[in-house]
Amino acid sequence: MKKKVVSILLVTAMVGTMAAGCGSKKGSDSKDEELSLSVTTTFAGEDGNAPNYKEAVSAFEEETGIKINDSSAVSDETFKARIETDFQAGSEPDVLFFFNGADANSFIEEGKVISIDDIRAEYPGYASNMNDDLIPASLVDDVKYAVPVNGYWEGLFCNTEVLDAAGVEVPGADYTWADFEADCEKIKAAGYTPIASALGEIPHYWWEYSIFNHTSLDSHLEVPKSVDEGNGPGWVEGMEDIKKLYEKGYFPENTLSAKDDETFALFTSGKAGFLIDGSWKVGGIASACQSDPDDASTLDKDKLDKFTVTYVPTNGERKATDLIGGLSEGYYITKKAWDDEAKRDAAVKFVEYMTTDDMVAKFAQHTASALKEAPEVDDAEFNSLQIKAIDMMAGVSSLTGAVQDIFNGECRVSTFDGMPQIVTGEVSAKDAVAEGLEMYAEQTAE
Secondary structure, three states: EEOOOOOOOOOOOOOOOOOOOOOOOOOOOOOEEEEEEEEEEOOOOOOOOOHHHHHHHHHHHHHHOEEEEEEOOOOHHHHHHHHHHHHHHHOOEEEEEEEHHHHHHHHHHOOOOOHHHHHHOOOOOOOOOOHHHOOOOOOOOOOOOOEEOOOEEEEEEEEHHHHHHOOOOOOOOOOEHHHHHHHHHHHHHHHEEEEOOOOOOOOOHHHHHHHHHHOOOOOOOOOOOOOOOOHHHHHHHHHHHHHHHHHHHOOOOOOOOOOHHHHHHHHHOEEEEEEEEEEEHHHHHHHEEEEEEEEHHHHHHHHHHHEEEEEEEOOOOOOOOEEEOOOOEEEEEHHHHHOHHHHHHHHHHHHHOOOOHHHHHHOOOOOOEOOOOEEEEEEEOOOHHHHHHHHHHHHOEEEEEOHOOOOOOHHHHHOOOOOHHHOOOOHHHHHHHHHHHHHHHHHHOO
């Protein structure tokens, strides 16, 4: 059986193939002897695509003769700081796979990466297999620099064993907040924890969706000027929704002190019904169903079949099928490489090679892409939860980025770190939101 891999907004494509280097002035089959490129990506460590990346790099080197000096590393705050330091010191790589949000602002402001339009002026076919409407633009100048590969979505994972025991059906595309609360009550009455979440450590997903339920597709990424303006009241209502869920006892008893891996274990061990998390959690759930977490061949397929993923309940203007998600990273070509004629052509070839339809399909799998055309994929290539994720994404009406990626740093402390105080009533939701917005206003004014 064949299924279509989904892209951002509706169902996007990934069919067909695109020859590597199709936009290059030189043929993709020509050898560039003794030429090397420095490349840095986030495909490292436990990233599921790290093996795919290594395999692709080896194939590129064999095909072109271009040596890749790779310095990829796990994405964290230390890595982000390293990238910023490298640009400041003039030691940035020739090609960089990196975030396209606020983390890229500094090197874009300094003109140290080349826009897709400028590259197309010399290489007309560059990223021509991508839907330009889906390529994220820079927050600095609304210009597109990074060619995306795989994206992400955030959805509602369900343990169907728990739901069945409580007489709850798997939520569908019209799932409302009232439906959700009724289901949580049934799950609680059956002796299970309705929601697996460590509010004291990782309130991120509930924070985001609770706010999204009180904003709109067009305005969600707008940080309000104050608690009483724009989306301000919606942010407060969102925090109060979480507080109500806490007061009704729908979170784990130790949700304010537990670690995320503890509450995740509640979910995977059949003690909690719902979990909001990202597309990356598909792999984590599969690993939890393996006798050896590092060996996919030990997967207990019957256990994995008890999990599914669906849409997050709506409590406002958004449809349940409007999810948080997007294409948060992509390939940049730096000015340093562009100004070197030999490296310019090699860098274009490398990015084109890493963003062909087939390559993107391999990296994106059940997540999201910006491809124009979508390939059909064989169910045999995916486990049951991945197939359910693909089916779920086929019904998505839109993907909107996370406002917390804009509202980052110290301004999030009052509502992220301060979530325990909000839900227990020590601090009012309005005061907590106001504190964060005031700090954000100060940061952006500097």
